[in-house]
Amino acid sequence: MRYVFVTGGAGYIGSHACLKLKQRGLIPVTLDNLSTGWNDAVKFGPLEKLDLLDREALRNCFSRYKPIAVMHFAALSHVGESIKEPIKYWSNNVIGSLNLIKETVAANCRHFVFSSTCATYGEHDGILINEQTPQKPINSYGASKLAVENMLIDVSKAQSLNYMIFRYFNVAGADPSGQIGELHIPETHLIPSAFDVISGKTKYIEVFGNDYPTRDGTCVRDYVHVVDLIVAHLLGLEKLLAGGKSGIFNLGTGSGFTVNEVLTAVEKCLDCQLPVIQVGRRRGDCASLVCGSRLAFKELGWHLSRSSLEDMIGDAWQWHQASNYRK
Numbered sequence: 001m002r003y004v005f006v007t008g009g010a011g012y013i014g015s016h017a018c019l020k021l022k023q024r025g026l027i028p029v030t031l032d033n034l035s036t037g038w039n040d041a042v043k044f045g046p047l048e049k050l051d052l053l054d055r056e057a058l059r060n061c062f063s064r065y066k067p068i069a070v071m072h073f074a075a076l077s078h079v080g081e082s083i084k085e086p087i088k089y090w091s092n093n094v095i096g097s098l099n100l101i102k103e104t105v106a107a108n109c110r111h112f113v114f115s116s117t118c119a120t121y122g123e124h125d126g127i128l129i130n131e132q133t134p135q136k137p138i139n140s141y142g143a144s145k146l147a148v149e150n151m152l153i154d155v156s157k158a159q160s161l162n163y164m165i166f167r168y169f170n171v172a173g174a175d176p177s178g179q180i181g182e183l184h185i186p187e188t189h190l191i192p193s194a195f196d197v198i199s200g201k202t203k204y205i206e207v208f209g210n211d212y213p214t215r216d217g218t219c220v221r222d223y224v225h226v227v228d229l230i231v232a233h234l235l236g237l238e239k240l241l242a243g244g245k246s247g248i249f250n251l252g253t254g255s256g257f258t259v260n261e262v263l264t265a266v267e268k269c270l271d272c273q274l275p276v277i278q279v280g281r282r283r284g285d286c287a288s289l290v291c292g293s294r295l296a297f298k299e300l301g302w303h304l305s306r307s308s309l310e311d312m313i314g315d316a317w318q319w320h321q322a323s324n325y326r327k
C-alpha cells in the first residue's frame with residue numbers, strides 16, 4: 001500500500017490533495033484534529049483524528065502506515081487572529097510542525113511537501129513577488145510559516161529528508177465534481193463571504209479599506225484555483241519520489257485583482273447585486289500580493305487550467321449551494 005499522510009486532510013486544501021492522491025493511485029491518510037476541518041470532507045482515505053502536538057499519537061500512526069511521504073497542510077491560517085493570538089499560532093503551527101518533522105525523520109520517511117504562504121514575504125507593494133523576494137512577514141501567521149520553512153531547510157541538510165515548499169497566493173474555487181469545497185466557521189475569506197450574503201446568511205459584505213495604493217484603493221490579490229494548486233503539489237511529490245531534489249515554489253497566476261473587481265465578478269457570474277459596506281482596513285493586510293514567478297511552470301511543468309475568476313467563482317458557488325459538511 002502506498003500511503004501518503006495528509007495533515008489537515010479534512011480542510012479545504014487538504015481534502016483536495018486527498019482527492020488528487022486517490023486519483024493517482026495513492027492512499028491519502030488524513031491526520032486532522034477536526035478543529036477547523038470536517039469529518040464529511042474525508043472521503044478518499046482513512047481519517048486519523050489526532051493533534052500534531054501529540055507526538056505519541058503521531059509516532060503510532062507512522063509505525064502503522066509507514067507512509068512514503070507527508071503532505072503538511074494543517075495550520076491555523078487567519079491573519080487577523082494571528083495578530084491577536086500569536087502564542088496560539090506559534091504553538092500550533094510551529095511546535096506541531098516540529099513534532100511532525102521529528103516523527104517523519106524518525107520513521108525514515110523521506111519526502112515532505114509543505115503548504116506555506118505568500119504571507120511569509122510581508123509588504124512588497126507594487127512589485128511582483130518571486131522566490132528570491134526577501135521574506136519579512138508582518139503577522140504571526142506568516143512568521144510561523146516562515147519558521148517551519150527554515151526548520152525544514154535546516155533539517156534536510158543533516159537528514160535524508162527532501163522537501164517541496166509551496167508558497168500560496170490566494171486559493172479559491174472547488175473541485176468541479178462538487179464533492180468538496182471551502183467551508184469555514186466563521187467565514188472570513190472574500191469569495192465565500194460574498195456567497196454568504198447571496199444565500200442570505202449575512203446581510204452585506206464589508207470591504208476592508210479603500211485607501212490602499214492600488215488602482216481602485218482596495219487590496220490586490222492573486223487568486224489561484226485549488227485544483228490547479230493541488231496539481232502543482234502532485235508534480236512536486238512525483239519529482240521527489242523519482243529522486244528529484246528539494247524545491248521552493250510560489251504558486252500564483254501572475255495576475256492580481258482588487259477586492260472590488262472580485263466582487264464585481266461575483267455579481268456578474270451569479271447575476272446578482274451584492275450589498276457592500278466600505279469599512280476601515282483590516283489589520284495585517286498588505287496592499288498587494290501578486291506572484292511574479294514562473295519557476296513552478298518551468299521546473300515542475302505546472303500549468304493552469306481553471307484559474308480564471310469565472311471558473312473559480314462558478315466552481316466555488318456550485319459547492320457552496322450543495323455544501324452540508326458536519327463534524
Ligand code: UDP
Nearest residue numbers: 188189190193206207208219221259282285
Ligand atoms: N476582504 C474584504 N472583505 C471580506 C473578506 C476579505 O474586503 O469580507 C479582503 C481582504 O482585506 C483582502 C482580500 O479581501 O484584501 C482577500 O482576503 P481573504 O481573507 O480572502 O484572504 P487573505 O488575503 O487574507 O489570505
